[in-house]
Each structure stands twice: as C-alpha cells, then as structure tokens.
Amino acid sequence: MRVAKRLEEVGFSDIVQIRNKVMELRAAGKPVHAFHGGEPFFETPETIKYAVLKALAENRTRYAPSSGIDPLRRAIARKLQTQNRMDAGVEDVIVTAGGAHALYAAFQTVLDPGDDMLLFSPYWTPIRDMVTMAQARPVMVPTATARRNGLTTALEHYSTPATRAIYYNTPQNPSGVVFSRREAEEVAAFAIRRDLVVIADEAYEDLVYEGEHVSIASLPGMAERTITGYTLSKTYAMTGWRCGYAVAKEPFMSGLRKMVLYSTNGVSTPTQWAALEAMATPHSAIEARREEYRERRNKLVQGLNELGLECELPPGAFYAFPAVRKIHKDSRRVAEMLLEKAHVATIPGVVFGAQGEGHVRFSYSVSPETIDAGLEALRKVLG
16 A cells, blocks of 8 residues: 655655654753744734624535635736736636645646756745646745846756746745846746746735835736735634635636646635635735834844854745854754754754754844843843
C-alpha cells in the first residue's frame, strides 16, 4: 500500500514542528516569546463577526455558487479596479478557501508535469511543495542577487526551455522585500517576451511602509497572462476564516473554477457574507493598523541591530529577517538555541529556501510588550 507517487517529494512544513515545540514549552509552564507566527496582532473586527452572526440568523447557510456569492465578487471587482488598478470584472473573480487555496489552484491550472517554474527565493515555505505537487520543477532565483544585478538578467540566467511560469510575491514573506514598479515592469516584459504566465501573490498588499504596492497584472499586456491570489487573512485578521480570492482572465479562470469546484466546491456561505462586510472596511482603519505595524517594525529592527544581528528595515509585510551567522552558520541550530536558551521562537531562514540560510525570521505582528520582553531575553543570552 502506498500514497500517490507525486506526494513522495512533498514534505511537511518545519514551521509546524516549531509550533509544536512552542506548545510543549508552554504546556510545561515555561514562557515563550513568540515571534514565529504569521497572524495579525489584532482580533477579527466586531463588524465582521456580527456579519457572520447575521448571516446565520437569516439562514444564509445553503450552498453558494462555487465561484462565490455575487455581492462579494462584485465588491472584490470594485476593489481590484480602484485599489489595484486592474482591468477586472466580476467574471474575472473567484472566491477561494484562503490565499493558499488560490495559489494551489493557480499552480494546478497552469503547470504540467515537466514544466519549470521560476521562484524568487527566499519564498513562503508551502510554495515549493505546491509546485512539486503539480509535478513541475521549482527553479530558485536568488532575490538579493536578482535585485543587485537586474531582474531581467537573473530571470534569463535561470530560465530553461521548460520554463512555463514565474511566481511573483510582493511584499515578500519572509524578507519583507517590496518589488518596485520598475522591477515589476522588468518581470512583466520578460514574461511577455518569453510567453510565460505569472502567478502573483499579493497577500500583504496593504502592508507596505516605504514605496508603493504595484499589482503586476495592472501593467500593459499582463492581465491576460497573470493569475493573482489574495487573502483576507492579513488585512482583516481573518486567518482562521479561510477566505481569499483569485483574479484571472480566460482560459485560466475556467481552470480555477474547475479546481475550486472539485476541491472545496466553494467557501462557507456565512463566511462569504462576513467577507463582504470586511471589504467595506474604511481605508482609514487599514491605514491605522499599518502605522501600528510600522511602530512595531521599527522597535524590533532597532533592537536586533543593537544586539549585533544585522537587519535591514523591511519595507513590507510584518517580518524581520536578520542575519544570524555570528551565532551559528546553521539557521536551524540558531532557531533551536534561541528557543532553548532565551525562549524566543523564530523560524530558521533555510526553510524558506537555500537563499534564506544564515537568517531567521521574526514576526513583529506581536504586542510591543512582547517585542521588549523578547529583546531583553535575547540580550541576556547574546550579551
């Protein structure tokens, strides 16, 4: 007896193992300064929670169209047009079970066995396995080198005759890198010239502190060759609600619809009505949260640099990615040491790809008190 062969090269996330260790320490009564998570620091807003209660009270609990309820898709299309400057109508939007589901469906829609996919590295940990599950080959493009030497040069160097698509994430997890408009134009020009598909991940679109967020699908000639995935998790603190969406033109939208239909058959109906309420959140509220993140970012990065852990100020997302080779060359060993000796939970950089080695990821989506306590614990250990 065996599982499908395509799963043999697909593993489980190291992050899950770290979470388990954190739970073990807490169960033993030991305090943990938790910088390992990827969730907003605030709770789901009350208006969103009341919206799901209202949906339940009104018996909006039956099957919804697998592509999503019409009012939500219309609200998303309006947001894409105004905020992302994308040429997107209701027919170009599909609701998914979170941003990860949107990306999974996109990879399955685009990639065939034997295809190559260019992947800027370091990258969000599930991406490599999602590509592998589509029986395609992820090809790592070092982000730092690419930005230093030019994205076009790097993409040309790593592309092969089998290259089918580019995974394009901005702002990036784990580094917080935000690709500039010029860089987006470089990637777009390369994709058009090589007739490639771009799968864009814009989970952290509302968390850009310096520069601007540019949706690559908004650039000339890109709407028809881009699938963009979004999530409500980060902006609206709806991680556990599992609601996101994808935007694409045909023929990719038909592929996405098939993937959603035969995987989840859509998203929970009450959740979609809550998502509709989330889409109505005033921009002022989103901007206020962003400023709170900015303050946490500045506090953590300043503290890490004072400890000798060299860390650039990340322009986006809610992660810091300091260099830790002064502690040990193996980032897994560093993460273990910090957890064992300082009870500071981080993620080893190598789990985000070979280009992440020598770093660990801290999330600053925690309270200012947690940042202060964590830095003090590190100070006692690192001196």
